[in-house]
Amino acid sequence: MSHSFEIGPVRVGEGQLFLIAGPCVIESEAHVRRMAEAIQRITSDLGVPYIFKASFDKANRTSVKSFRGPGLVEGTKILGRLAKDTGLPVLTDVHEPAHCDVAAEAVDVLQIPAFLCRQTDLLVAAGKTGRAVNIKKGQFVAPWDMAHPVEKVRSTGNERVFLTERGASFGYNTLVVDYRSLPVMRAMAPVVFDGTHSVQQPSAANGVSGGQPEFIPLLARAAVAAGVDGVFLEVHDDPAHAKSDGANALRLDLLKPLLETLLAISAACSS
DSSP, X not given: OOOOEEETTEEESSSOXXXXXXXXXXXXXXXHHHHHHHHHHHHHHHXXXXXXXXXXXXXXXXXXXXXXXXXXXXXHHHHHHHHHHHOOOEEEEOOSXXXXXXXXXXXXXXXXXXXXXXXXXXXXXXXHTOSEEEEEOOTTXXXXXXXXXXXXHHTTTOOOEEEEEOOEEOSTTOEEOOTTHHHHHHTTSOEEEETTGGGEETTOSSSSOEEOGGGHHHHHHHHHHHOOSEEEEEEESOGGGOSSSGGGOEEGGGHXXXXXXXXXXXXXXXX
């Protein structure tokens, strides 16, 4: 796999495991700063290249009553200030082509949500910004079919594209991970494993998604052993009171020991 590129100080696709992590959604500017700084301290201590993530809008929540975030204008301002003050590369979701140019002014990576991974106009608009593009594999898409979304981004001349595995739908309210997908997609582009959405139980908790966070370490360990370029984790200091996806988030105090294990596995597999 030779599709390597840089996102600020982070080298994607060159063998060093990197982390994408942060809360699901911007709950407040104070909260995202607190989370970014706490995770940055951990990754700095361990020497793990780190990209902060948070969404300005969660447009695909189960219930119309669910918290969505501060929105495009205010959310990108918050993320832009955070990037400037911390020096971290920042990732956020985009849901419509019109979001792309605005978000690209503030962040380093535009993420295509799994449910939108086949939306041609969105993929092309994201690619045209020149920002790195992370395409989350749809829960309904075969791994070999992700070649088409990758090609849509690359058709703009933007080669800075990578893919994220987050599980496949298996019956109702259940996701499973087929680890064969990782080498299949890694032949197309660098691959990240999402250890938190892979334990999600979509729409299973009376209008919100449930989850089984106790399985995050197990799935992440297996993915690193299988050979991924990076790991994606939604991390929260108080998942029980998170405004989005708390049921499948990793508790902040569990992040460092998990990363230590993943680094040891990565080193063993590359030796």
